[in-house]
Amino acid sequence: MSRIGKRPVPLPSGVEAKISGQTVEVKGPKGTRSFTATDDVTLAMQDGAVSVTPRGKSKRAREQWGLSRTVVNNLVTGVSTGFRKELEIQGVGYRAQMQGNVLRLNIGLSHDVNFEVPSDVTVTAPKQTEIVVEGIDEQRVGQVAANIRDWRRPEPYKGKGIRYKGESIFRKEGKKK
Structure with a gap:
């Protein structure tokens, strides 16, 4: 289990996220950034936070799980504080x-x-x-x-x-x- 991937990415005030398929687009006071995840993970919005879950139990899916969560977190940090x-x-x-x-x-x-x-x-x-x-x-x-x-x-x-x-x-x- 990915300890990093388990935690959802909270969205601070002033930051919006839109998920369409495998792409997440994050808008904030400093700008807009987007990220397209691989097919090994699923992106979802839950309670004002972006959560990432793996599809299957393969090694690649578990690797992409933590990576995708970290990239989404960096998007949120970048558009909010830089x-x-x-x-x-x-x-x-x-x-x-x-x-x-x-x-x-x-x-x-x-x-x-x-x-x-x-x-x-x-x-x-x-x-x-x-x-x-x-x-x-x-x-x-x-x-x-x-x-x-x-x-x-x-x-x-x-x-x-x-x-x-x-x-x-x-x-x-x-x-x-």
């Missing part, structure tokens, strides 16, 4: 700033990096050493944050680079004479 990833920049002279729809990174390369921000994600730089990525799709927010981080990953000797807020970097000791 998702957010925070990055911090460490290094002398390293900084970031927004110029229109372009994130300009000065991270120790011979040139500035101009990162085009996708239209479905919002990127802000409240300080020169902080970057905030927000959106309603958890996968897109995480992917954009990972793409920004890939320009200069934190290195283990001095810790310079772009890291997630709160991420700890394993530090190495340098050469000894």
